[in-house]
Amino acid sequence: MKIAELFYSLQGEGALVGVPSVFIRTSGCNLRCSWCDTPYTSWQPEGNELEIQQILDEVNAHPARHVVVTGGEPMILPEVIPLTERLRALGLHITIETAGTVFRPVACDLMSISPKLSNSTPGAPWAGQHDRLRIQPRVLLELMGRYPYQLKFVIATPGDMDEVRPLLETLRADRERVILMPEGIDRDVLRERSVWLAEICKDEGFRFSPRLHVELYGNQRGV
Numbered sequence: 001m002k003i004a005e006l007f008y009s010l011q012g013e014g015a016l017v018g019v020p021s022v023f024i025r026t027s028g029c030n031l032r033c034s035w036c037d038t039p040y041t042s043w044q045p046e047g048n049e050l051e052i053q054q055i056l057d058e059v060n061a062h063p064a065r066h067v068v069v070t071g072g073e074p075m076i077l078p079e080v081i082p083l084t085e086r087l088r089a090l091g092l093h094i095t096i097e098t099a100g101t102v103f104r105p106v107a108c109d110l111m112s113i114s115p116k117l118s119n120s121t122p123g124a125p126w127a128g129q130h131d132r133l134r135i136q137p138r139v140l141l142e143l144m145g146r147y148p149y150q151l152k153f154v155i156a157t158p159g160d161m162d163e164v165r166p167l168l169e170t171l172r173a174d175r176e177r178v179i180l181m182p183e184g185i186d187r188d189v190l191r192e193r194s195v196w197l198a199e200i201c202k203d204e205g206f207r208f209s210p211r212l213h214v215e216l217y218g219n220q221r222g223v
Contacts, residue, residue, distance in 0.1 A: 012213030033120040041072035070097035111147035156183040185219040
């Protein structure tokens, strides 16, 4: 598998925010988000080819009982199936972070699905492909039906909610599993957006998530 980075940190987003976790960041993505905070896994994929046993050895070097398989988009890689099965055999809690555009029958304890809104659409030449792929209702429903899930939306402006609400109606999603988080890689931008986004969460019954890793470490790799 092509792996961009392997590191031990705290989960920075979602329902398990703050939980010590080993992150396995795969390289490669079928989307090209304009605000992507890991361009080294999508726009310009980097990384090293590692055998699954090499990945497991690195995971075992840390005391965490939670592992996060992220990207890029890990679900585009066929090897994600045997990787997650081997992680399950170690007794680890497995989170998969995905945009929800591809289904594979992985071993997973929390499917962390982040459907991409139109605020993610880049300019030419990627705009058309990105928009065709970014929302796949059939895949989303299959992931939500097979796994414990959270739906995590990146919100840049209050107007983004005009896309979130109808999608949730289509998916018949449990609002308690819907998490909104502010878009941004700068602490000041995140704080400003968090203020009004928290009010939306209070008004509409969604969960709010900070981006803890940015607050703690800033916008850098391996955290």
